[in-house]
Amino acid sequence: MSERRGYTVWLTGLSGSGKSTLAQALQQALIQRGQPVEILDGDEVREYLSTDLGFDRAGRDANIKRIGYVARLLARHGVAVITAAISPYRETRETVRELHGNNFIEVYVQASVEACAKRDVKGLYQRALRGEIPQFTGVSDPYEAPLQPEVTVVTERETVAQSLAKILAYLEQAGYLPGRDVSLGTAGNG
Numbered sequence: 001m002s003e004r005r006g007y008t009v010w011l012t013g014l015s016g017s018g019k020s021t022l023a024q025a026l027q028q029a030l031i032q033r034g035q036p037v038e039i040l041d042g043d044e045v046r047e048y049l050s051t052d053l054g055f056d057r058a059g060r061d062a063n064i065k066r067i068g069y070v071a072r073l074l075a076r077h078g079v080a081v082i083t084a085a086i087s088p089y090r091e092t093r094e095t096v097r098e099l100h101g102n103n104f105i106e107v108y109v110q111a112s113v114e115a116c117a118k119r120d121v122k123g124l125y126q127r128a129l130r131g132e133i134p135q136f137t138g139v140s141d142p143y144e145a146p147l148q149p150e151v152t153v154v155t156e157r158e159t160v161a162q163s164l165a166k167i168l169a170y171l172e173q174a175g176y177l178p179g180r181d182v183s184l185g186t187a188g189n190g
């Protein structure tokens with residue numbers, strides 16, 4: 001079997017925009033293609049790796065840099081890493097992109113605050129809108145949308161399957177999917 005090319009698919013978007021859902025769907029699709037995959041989900045990372053951090057800018061930035069660092073380590077060893085953290089600050093996302101060199105795919109998981117609040121997957125928006133959660137992204141804290149993401153999915157207008165197809169189409173045309181002639185071992189070596 002040929003060696004796999006590692007890379008990081010960086011999903012960014014509001015709470016409830018669809019990051020975790022798409023991370024899992026993409027994981028399944030890539031596993032079916034024989035690709036080793038790891039997900040670094042904001043929720044989980046905060047439970048195990050970033051327990052000490054809050055949601056002020058410094059806390060969020062430190063969280064994102066930890067996720068970026070772990071992602072790069074895994075990607076360097078042939079893993080397709082999917083991250084699912086809000087990652088609200090453009091500059092911090094650019095820092096983790098630079099850390100990776102090539103092999104970094106930013107996916108803007110776009111959904112309006114209104115759509116996310118309507119979904120309210122975890123009941124957090126209701127609480128945030130009542131002022132019970134300080135610094136809640138999109139309600140009382142900023143979200144800086146990507147300016148030039150590799151892929152944008154608009155989850156309030158697309159099904160999960162359609163959003164997944166867009167991401168896979170990008171990975172395919174950019175030569176990331178197995179079966180294509182891809183360069184090896186370049187993730188984050190720069």
Ligand SMILES: Nc1ncnc2c1ncn2[C@@H]1O[C@H](COP(=O)(O)OS(=O)(=O)O)[C@@H](OP(=O)(O)O)[C@H]1O
Pocket residue numbers: 014015016020041042043046055059060061063064084085086087088122124133134135136137141
């Ligand atoms: N103040 C505030 N703002 C936004 N989100 C909050 C907040 N407090 C708790 N939560 C919950 O934490 C999840 C986001 O964590 P992340 O690590 O992805 O955030 S960040 O990237 O560091 O900004 C987020 O999970 P997702 O809904 O999966 O995005 C929320 O469940």
Ligand SMILES: Nc1ncnc2c1ncn2[C@@H]1O[C@H](COP(=O)(O)OP(=O)(O)O)[C@@H](O)[C@H]1O
Pocket residue numbers: 013014015016017018019020021022084119121154155156158159160161163
């Ligand atoms: N195109 C889509 N992509 C991803 N999720 C979608 C889409 N359309 C609707 N959804 C729904 O939106 C919700 C997103 O929740 P979740 O994945 O937990 O968001 P996040 O991880 O960004 O907080 C889920 O209930 C999911 O079924």
